[in-house]
Structures are given as C-alpha cells and as structure tokens.
Amino acid sequence: MTEKATPSSEAIKAWARLMRVSRQLMESAEEALKAAGLPPLAWYDVLHELAEAGEGGLRPFQLIERTLFAQYNISRLLARLEADRLVEKLPVADDGRGQTIRITANGRETRRQMWAVYGRSIAELVGAKLSGEELTMVSALLGRLRQPPASD
Amino acid sequence: MTEKATPSSEAIKAWARLMRVSRQLMESAEEALKAAGLPPLAWYDVLHELAEAGEGGLRPFQLIERTLFAQYNISRLLARLEADRLVEKLPVADDGRGQTIRITANGRETRRQMWAVYGRSIAELVGAKLSGEELTMVSALLGRLRQPPASD
C-alpha cells in the first residue's frame, strides 16, 4: 500500500554508507586480530556468547539464535573450536540428539587476548570518532533497522 | 597518547549494532535477489560502477578502488560477468598489461532488473523505517567512521 518500490536518495545514501562503512570497519578489526596472530572475529562472537553463558554452556541451536551464523556454519566452527581446545562438547542428559557447548579455561584466555585487540579496534575505529551522545544516537537509529523489528 | 585501549559501553553498543544490522540487511537484500532469480549483490556493485562509467568503461584496478573487492576477487568476478555476457573485456591501447571493462547492453538490462528488486529492498528495509532527516543523520554519522577518514 504505502510500499515504495523506489528508495529516496537519502535512503540510498544511508544504505550505501552502512554497507561500506560496516565492511571497512569489520575488515580493519579482522586485520588487527590477524596481525596479532589471533583467530578471526567469528570465533570471538562464539567465545563471547559462551563466556556470558557461564558453566551451563549453550546448545548449538542457542548459539544460532544469538548470533547470525547458519546452522552448518556453527557446526563447523564449533568443530574447529573444539579441535583447538577452546570449547568442549558435553552430552545433554534429557536430549540424546543434542550437546552442550562449554567454553574451556583455554577458551576464556583466548577470548581475553582477542578482546585486548578487538576492544582497542572498537575504541579507535568508533569510540574515538564520535561522542558518547552521537554513539548512542547511532545505536538508536540502527536499532530501528533491525530484522525483525525488535522492542529493546 | 589519548588512545584508549578499552572502548566505552556506548562504543561497544554502536559497534555491535552496526555489525549486526548491516549483516542482517545485507542478507535480506541478498535473499530478495536470489528469490527473484537474480545474481548476488556483488555483481550489482560492479555493474553499477560500470554503468556509471559509461562507454569508456573502467580498468579492473579502478573497480578495485571504487569497490571494496580484493584484486583476485575482481579478477574472478569479471571472468564470471564476461562468461554471462554482462561485460566485455577490451585491450587497452597504451598499456599492454591492462584491459578495459565495459558493460554490455545485456549487463545494463540485468542491472536494471536487479535494481528493481534491490531498490525495493532498500526502500523497505531502510527508507520505510527512518525519516529523511534521520537517514541523513545516519549517513553523516557513519561518514565520520570511514576508513580512511575522508572529507566529503
């Protein structure tokens, strides 16, 4: 009804900026991790979620909900993390299909090292460029673009 | 000196939003193209640049400057575009190493079809969610995050 097939020039510009800047920043952060001999960002995302989850761990499908990874992607990522002893897979008592993923001490340490680099990237690439108010505004505006529209 | 190793909570939140939302929106747009039986976004980016460039075309290294693709990525992408007759490769008179890439009529038509879908995605995902003023503000704020810091 009110659907527009053609976006406004403001919308196009905002879209282009969003796509380009996010990719650039991601690449910068990725580069910094690599330069420090650390694993890629994707690993951080998973280790972060697992660290937050604590000793109880998380099921793979919960990781899928919390991150933007596809199911096969998580499956393989967890296999690599396990091979590196950063996480461990535990059987689930009441569901023979599933497993619980728990971060290891090793994994916590790796996450800490990654954060030292990743956090610095965020501080430099974003924190140093905009004021606190501006950052809050960016968050609020971007929040309204989420898929699907959330409430938070 | 004034470098901070630890980002503020506002910076972290803005970063997280930026990464998550941009990925989600990109995936939505990508999905729409796929659903319409059209090529992926990356193809659009290149076809768009070439369409803008007109009959003179562009050298691959110019495409690399204008987009965020790596050299080997452009090389292969152009090979696929050429195989699909969407672009043509022409020898360059004064530089035997290089080639000029020109979009074909076919390529223009494909780009047009892609824009019908892609533009609709932008309108729905971004244009419908924020006002013109807000969109302008997003562009301005994101513009200040560019790497390397530009003037525009």
Place this chain on the structure above:
DNA sequence: TGACGATAAATGCATATGCATCTACATAGA
C-alpha cells in the same frame, strides 16, 4: 639498449561457505 623494480591481472592451492541431504533422537497420534 638492457637490467631492474613496479604495476596489472590471472591462477594454483588450501580453506571456507552454501546448499541439500542425512543420521539420530524426540514427540505425537493411531
């Protein structure tokens, strides 16, 4: 002119991703 470092573009090889499917177990219904 000839040698050498720089630039344009392609490519071999290893790894990662996407898609579809598969296996295993769970749950519901006859």
Place this chain on the structure above:
DNA sequence: TCTATGTAGATGCATATGCATTTATCGTCA
C-alpha cells in the same frame, strides 16, 4: 507399540574466498 512428523546436528559436494605466486608489460635509470 508402531508410525509419521519434527528437531538437533553433521556432512558430501559444488562453489567461493584468501593467500601467495606467476606472467606479462611498464617505466626508469645506467
């Protein structure tokens, strides 16, 4: 209990990506 349908997670296969290197040409300087 048996069967059908659903859900959790893994995987085979095709394609795409990243990295390093290669090939070809350019430009410069002795």
